[in-house]
Structures are given as structure tokens and as C-alpha cells.
Amino acid sequence: MELYHVELLSAALFAIGVYGVLARRNAVMVLMAVELMLNAATINAVAYAAFLDPGRLVGQVITVFIITVAAAEVGLAMAIILRLYRVRATANVDEADEMKG
Amino acid sequence: MMEWAWLIPSLPAIAFALMVVLRRWLPNWGAILATGSMAVSFALFFFVFADWFGEKSFPGDYTFIYSIDWLRAGDAVLTWGMWIDPITLTMLGLVTAAALGIQVYSWGYMAHEPRFTWFFAVHSLFAASMLALVMADNLLLLYIAWELVGICSYLLIGFFYDRRSAAEAAKKAFITTRVGDVGLLIGILLLFVETGTFELSAIFAALANGELSEGVVTGAALLMLMGAIGKSAQFPFHVWLPDAMEGPTPVSALVHSATMVVAGVFLVARVFPFFEASDTASLVLLCLGAVTALGAAAMALVMTDIKRVLAYSTLTDLAFMMLALGAGSVTAGMFHLLLHGFAKATLFLGAGSISHGSEQTDIRQMGGLRRRMPLTALAFGIGALSLGGLPPFGGFFSKDEVTLAVFHGQQFGWVFFIVALTVGFMKALYMGRVFFSAFLGKLKPENEHAHESGPSMLAPMLVFTTLGAVGGLLAFGWTDGYGGFGYFVFAGDHQEGFHLNWGIAGASTVLAVAGFGIAWLAYVTGSLRTEGIIARVRPVHTLVANKFYVDEVYQWTIDTVVLTLGNAIAWVDRALVNDVGVNGPGSATSWSGSKLRVVQSGKLYSYALGMVLGFLALAVAWWVAQ
Numbered sequence: 001m002e003l004y005h006v007e008l009l010s011a012a013l014f015a016i017g018v019y020g021v022l023a024r025r026n027a028v029m030v031l032m033a034v035e036l037m038l039n040a041a042t043i044n045a046v047a048y049a050a051f052l053d054p055g056r057l058v059g060q061v062i063t064v065f066i067i068t069v070a071a072a073e074v075g076l077a078m079a080i081i082l083r084l085y086r087v088r089a090t091a092n093v094d095e096a097d098e099m100k101g
Numbered sequence: 102m103m104e105w106a107w108l109i110p111s112l113p114a115i116a117f118a119l120m121v122v123l124r125r126w127l128p129n130w131g132a133i134l135a136t137g138s139m140a141v142s143f144a145l146f147f148f149v150f151a152d153w154f155g156e157k158s159f160p161g162d163y164t165f166i167y168s169i170d171w172l173r174a175g176d177a178v179l180t181w182g183m184w185i186d187p188i189t190l191t192m193l194g195l196v197t198a199a200a201l202g203i204q205v206y207s208w209g210y211m212a213h214e215p216r217f218t219w220f221f222a223v224h225s226l227f228a229a230s231m232l233a234l235v236m237a238d239n240l241l242l243l244y245i246a247w248e249l250v251g252i253c254s255y256l257l258i259g260f261f262y263d264r265r266s267a268a269e270a271a272k273k274a275f276i277t278t279r280v281g282d283v284g285l286l287i288g289i290l291l292l293f294v295e296t297g298t299f300e301l302s303a304i305f306a307a308l309a310n311g312e313l314s315e316g317v318v319t320g321a322a323l324l325m326l327m328g329a330i331g332k333s334a335q336f337p338f339h340v341w342l343p344d345a346m347e348g349p350t351p352v353s354a355l356v357h358s359a360t361m362v363v364a365g366v367f368l369v370a371r372v373f374p375f376f377e378a379s380d381t382a383s384l385v386l387l388c389l390g391a392v393t394a395l396g397a398a399a400m401a402l403v404m405t406d407i408k409r410v411l412a413y414s415t416l417t418d419l420a421f422m423m424l425a426l427g428a429g430s431v432t433a434g435m436f437h438l439l440l441h442g443f444a445k446a447t448l449f450l451g452a453g454s455i456s457h458g459s460e461q462t463d464i465r466q467m468g469g470l471r472r473r474m475p476l477t478a479l480a481f482g483i484g485a486l487s488l489g490g491l492p493p494f495g496g497f498f499s500k501d502e503v504t505l506a507v508f509h510g511q512q513f514g515w516v517f518f519i520v521a522l523t524v525g526f527m528k529a530l531y532m533g534r535v536f537f538s539a540f541l542g543k544l545k546p547e548n549e550h551a552h553e554s555g556p557s558m559l560a561p562m563l564v565f566t567t568l569g570a571v572g573g574l575l576a577f578g579w580t581d582g583y584g585g586f587g588y589f590v591f592a593g594d595h596q597e598g599f600h601l602n603w604g605i606a607g608a609s610t611v612l613a614v615a616g617f618g619i620a621w622l623a624y625v626t627g628s629l630r631t632e633g634i635i636a637r638v639r640p641v642h643t644l645v646a647n648k649f650y651v652d653e654v655y656q657w658t659i660d661t662v663v664l665t666l667g668n669a670i671a672w673v674d675r676a677l678v679n680d681v682g683v684n685g686p687g688s689a690t691s692w693s694g695s696k697l698r699v700v701q702s703g704k705l706y707s708y709a710l711g712m713v714l715g716f717l718a719l720a721v722a723w724w725v726a727q
Contacts, residue, residue: 021709030705093705100703 281331288324333365529616
């Protein structure tokens with residue numbers, strides 16, 4: 001397994017995430033797509049650390065941080081989505097456009 | 102006692118503050134605060150005077166200086182203090198006496214006015230600021246007091262502010278004097294820049310040590326002279342004084358005798374070392390004095406309103422004082438200031454008594470009033486004879502001092518001497534004219550109801566009459582410690598006693614008698630027909646009666662030059678500063694916002710797409726840059 005295999009995997013994951021964020025309307029789906037993009041980034045971090053700087057664990061440490069922050073972010077985002085659903089009776093992000101200029 | 106001299110201006114100022122704050126709760130006799138504080142100040146003056154003589158050695162100069170630090174800014178220390186020298190003492194005596202007397206008079210004269218208390222309040226502040234002005238030991242304090250005098254004169258001249266002419270006259274007085282004040286301020290700042298201090302003692306020391314260049318000395322003297330001629334209503338700033346007659350008569354009396362207009366003369370006397378050091382400034386002073394004296398005396402001869410005649414006679418006498426100062430004699434200038442103050446207070450209180458008792462202000466409508474108001478006639482007559490310069494009244498001595506000083510003047514003495522003699526003759530002529538046509542001759546039927554004024558008006562008038570009549574005695578040294586006015590008020594080492602130059606005194610007396618004689622022939626016996634003389638010099642008479650068209654020239658200048666320039670500047674301000682400079686960024690922000698608001702769609706995917714595209718653009722840019 002070479003480095004570029006892992007890079008391809010993470011690029012594919014990231015592209016799927018971008019697609020999800022842009023194309024999905026349900027807020028829960030958008031959130032899951034964001035999580036995919038975060039995971040693509042963590043795969044990159046671990047892969048580069050393992051292949052290019054094997055002796056140290058910098059990438060792995062960063063990954064742990066990203067996972068922690070992502071967990072917190074999910075908690076927050078789910079709370080927002082729940083409130084949105086309570087108020088609008090839908091989790092469709094297209095309809096939450098009160099802030100338009 | 103002298104350390105407490107600051108109470109003299111402070112008491113009337115405190116009275117002012119109390120009267121303004123408590124106005125709603127004070128009964129009408131609240132004005133007693135003003136008169137009471139003035140009386141205490143007047144009494145304090147005698148203590149300070151006696152104390153000063155106690156510490157002075159004779160003959161010699163003595164200046165009591167007492168000052169405290171006010172604030173420090175870097176190296177500059179601003180002080181706040183008193184400077185008590187003979188000039189200050191003369192002014193303190195004159196101002197407290199005049200203010201007190203005129204306030205007592207006002208109790209009768211202003212009795213039926215609404216805003217009675219307000220009148221006394223401002224009157225007090227007026228006196229207080231003048232007293233502070235004459236006691237100031239530094240130019241900054243002097244300037245503050247100077248401006249206070251200006252604002253009080255504005256308030257009092259415009260006392261009848263519901264009358265348009267009074268409001269206009271107040272504005273005219275304020276703005277005209279302001280023009281001069283700008284000069285004074287620049288002069289003071291120039292001295293501050295050069296010496297780093299406002300204190301008179303330090304500035305005079307720098308001058309004496311030659312630390313100031315000749316140009317600075319002349320420039321400072323001329324700039325301060327500009328302020329002085331503004332306040333003292335000398336040509337070309339004389340236009341405000343005759344209009345200031347719109348104020349109540351007691352105000353005119355105070356303005357003309359002791360405060361406001363003499364402030365300019367006082368200022369020149371105070372900074373006299375500068376004029377002594379600069380021949381140019383002295384010559385300018387002499388020329389302005391001569392022009393004003395001749396022009397104002399001519400105008401006084403043709404005016405028919407009694408207060409206007411007196412106003413122009415004040416201009417003449419102020420110009421006389423300026424002549425004396427320009428010729429280098431502080432003694433003569435201050436002596437004339439003092440005696441003119443007494444005489445002019447008498448005359449204005451007399452004029453007020455006439456208009457109070459007969460409601461006439463035009464001397465052609467008066468005549469024979471001595472039958473109805475004998476005491477006013479007596480007071481006015483003595484005042485007129487004194488100011489006209491007849492011996493043995495006070496005005497004769499001071500006029501003689503001035504004429505003599507001008508005769509001995511360093512620069513073109515004989516030219517200004519002839520001017521002084523001519524003006525002396527004209528003074529007698531117009532004083533005779535106003536007195537004779539008001540009080541002698543037949544009583545007009547419409548004046549049958551005229552009546553003498555009450556005691557509160559007569560008493561101060563008669564006191565000033567007495568002072569003006571016997572004031573000439575101050576010229577002589579009656580006691581060893583005094584030695585005469587010349588040993589009391591003097592500049593540098595010019596102290597000398599009073600001495601009569603019989604030739605000059607004789608000539609000026611003959612001219613004064615001739616002036617009164619011609620006035621007698623013209624206005625009492627009628628053997629000299631004034632109409633005939635006027636017809637023969639019609640163009641000149643028209644010119645003088647229209648005040649040399651100076652007002653018209655100023656009006657034209659304001660209408661064309663000032664307003665055109667003002668409109669141009671206003672256009673620049675509106676079009677460039679306001680529309681482009683201020684409104685420009687605002688409207689640009691607003692416009693761009695209205696164009697950019699469509700970007701904010703509120704749709705999540707459009708923001709996400711923006712982020713992705715932006716990231717791609719950055720990536721491409723980075724790649725290209727590599």
C-alpha cells in the first residue's frame with residue numbers, strides 16, 4: 001500500500017462529502033456529509049504521519065483532536081437541527097432562509 | 102489687606118451668580134445684592150488704597166504682585182493673580198465709584214422695568230469683569246476679563262432685546278469689538294510664543310532686557326492696539342459706540358465712563374512699555390487718535406439726539422487719551438480717563454434724568470428745561486463745562502495735561518498739538534450746544550409736564566458732578582506721600598508734578614471760552630444763525646451728519662465682499678466637504694450594499710458552493726504561483 005492509495009481514498013471521501021453538502025436537503029444528511037469530509041481530513045493526517053514521519057505521532061494526535069471536536073460539533077448541530085424541526089416541522093435546509101439579504 | 106484685593110471683583114461676580122441662580126425666588130429688591138456687594142467693593146478699595154500707600158516709598162514706583170499657580174502644562178505655568186499699581190488703583194477707584202453710583206441711580210431709573218433683577222445682575226458682572234481686567238497680572242487673565250466685559254456689554258446694550266434696533270446694536274457692538282479682540286489674542290499669543298509666559302512682569306522684563314526683537318515688539322504693540330481701538334471705539338472700529346445708545350441710559354453711563362470703552366485706553370497704559378519701545382506703534386496710536394478726535398468731534402457737532410452727541414464726545418475724549426498715550430504720557434492719559442469718567446457719568450445720568458422726566462431725547466425738542474429740573478440742569482451744566490475744558494473744573498486740568506503732553510511729544514508734536522487745540526475748541530462748542538439748547542431758552546409747551554427726578558437719581562448725579570468739578574485738584578501734590586497725579590501714575594521714570602504752561606493753558610482756555618461763546622450766540626441769543634452756516638457748507642454737513650458714510654462703507658463691504666466670499670466658502674463646504682467628503686463614503690457603502698445583498702440568498706447550499714469554489718480558486722492560485 002502506497003501513500004497515493006490512501007490519498008485517493010481520502011480524496012474520494014472528501015468529494016462525496018462535498019457532494020452531500022451541496023446536493024442534500026435534509027439537514028441530518030448535510031451533517032453526515034460534513035462528517036465524511038472531516039474523516040477524509042483525518043485519514044490524510046494519519047497517512048502523512050505514518051508514511052512521511054514514522055517516528056512521531058503528530059498526525060495521530062491531531063486526529064484525536066479532530067474526532068473530539070467533531071463529536072462536540074455533532075452534539076451542537078443535532079441540537080440546532082432538533083430546534084429547527086420543532087419550529088418549522090421540517091429539517092429541510094432550503095426552507096431555513098430567514099437570513100437572506 | 103492687599104492680599105484680599107481679589108475680593109473687589111469677586112464680590113460683584115458672586116452677587117451676579119446668586120442673582121441668576123436665585124432669580125425665581127428673589128423678590129424684586131434682590132437687586133440689593135448687587136448694590137450691596139458693589140458698596141462693599143467700593144469700601145474695600147479704600148483699604149487697598151491706604152495699604153498700598155503704606156507700603157510705597159515716595160517718590161518712586163511700586164507694584165504689588167500676588168499670584169498663585171493655576172495650572173501647569175509642560176514648561177508653561179499659568180498663573181492667576183493680582184497686579185496692583187497706580188494705574189490699577191486709579192481704575193479700581195473709578196470703576197467701583199461709577200458702578201456704585203450708577204446702580205443707585207438705576208434703582209430710580211429702572212424701577213418700572215420688567216427684568217429689573219436681571220439688569221442689576223448683569224450690571225454687577227460688568228463691573229466685576231472690568232475690575233478683574235484692571236487687576237490682572239497676566240495677559241491671559243486680562244483677556245478672559247476683556248471678553249467678559251464684551252459679553253456683558255452685549256447683554257446690556259441688548260437689554261431691550263424685543264426691540265429690533267437694540268438687538269442689532271448689541272450684535273454690532275459685540276462683532277465690531279470681536280474683530281479687534283482677535284488682534285489682541287494674536288498679540289498675546291505672539292508674546293507667549295516669544296517669552297513662554299503670560300505674566301506681565303516676565304514679559305516686561307524680557308522687553309527691558311532686549312530679548313524681544315524690534316519686529317516682535319512693534320507687532321505685539323500693534324496687535325494689542327487693535328484690541329484696544331476695538332474696545333475703545335477708535336477709528337475704524339468706532340461705529341458700534343453711537344449705536345450702543347440703544348441700551349438703557351445707566352448702561353450708557355457705565356459703558357462710557359468707567360467700563361468697556363476705557364478698557365482699551367487702560368490696555369495701552371498697561372502695556373505701555375511696548376509703545377515706549379516702538380516708535381511705529383506710537384505713531385499709529387497718535388494718528389488714530391487724531392483722526393478719531395477730529396472726526397468724532399465733527400459728528401458730535403451735528404448730531405441732534407442728546408445721547409448720540411454724548412457718545413461722539415466720548416469718542417473724542419477717548420481719542421484724546423490715546424493722543425496722550427501716543428505722545429508718551431501715561432500720566433496725562435490716565436488723568437483724562439479719570440476726570441472724563443466723572444464728567445461723562447454726570448452727563449449721561451443727566452441725559453437719563455431728562456428723558457425720564459420729559460421723555461425727550463432730541464435736543465431740538467428740549468429747551469428751557471432748567472425751569473422744570475433745576476438740579477439736573479446744575480449737574481449737567483457743570484459736567485458740560487468740565488468736559489468742555491473751562492477752568493477751574495476738572496476737565497480743564499486733564500485737557501491741559503493732554504495738550505501739554507502732546508506738545509512735548511517726540512513725533513510730529515506740533516501737528517498733533519494743533520489737532521488737540523482744535524478738538525479742544527470743538528469740545529467746548531458741542532458741549533455748549535447740547536447744554537444751552539437743552540436747558541436754556543424758552544420752555545416748549547409740550548415739555549410743561551416735565552419734572553425733576555427722584556432723590557435716588559439726583560444723589561449719584563450730584564456726587565459725580567462734585568467729583569468732576571473738583572477732581573482737577575488731584576493734579577496737585579497735597580500730601581507728602583502723594584505729590585500730585587504725576588508722581589502717582591507715571592511710566593518709567595517720567596514722574597513729575599503738575600505744572601502749568603501758561604501759554605498753552607491760556608490758548609486752550611481762550612479756545613474753550615470761544616467755543617462756549619459761539620454756542621451761546623447760536624443757541625441762546627440766536628444772533629448766530631446756524632441754518633445759514635449749515636447752508637453754506639451743505640456738502641460737508643451732509644457728509645458729517647451721515648457719519649462720513651463709514652457705516653455705509655462697512656455695509657457695502659459686508660454685502661459684497663464678505664457675503665460673496667462667504668457664499669463661495671459655503672459652496673465649497675456644501676459641495677466638496679459635505680456631499681463628497683462626508684456623504685460620499687456613506688452613499689458608496691449604501692449603494693454597494695444594495696448591489697451585494699442578492700449574494701445573501703439564505704440558502705445553505707449556495708454558501709457551501711461559495712466556500713468550495715473559493716477554496717478551489719485559492720488552490721488554483723497557489724498552484725499557479727508555484
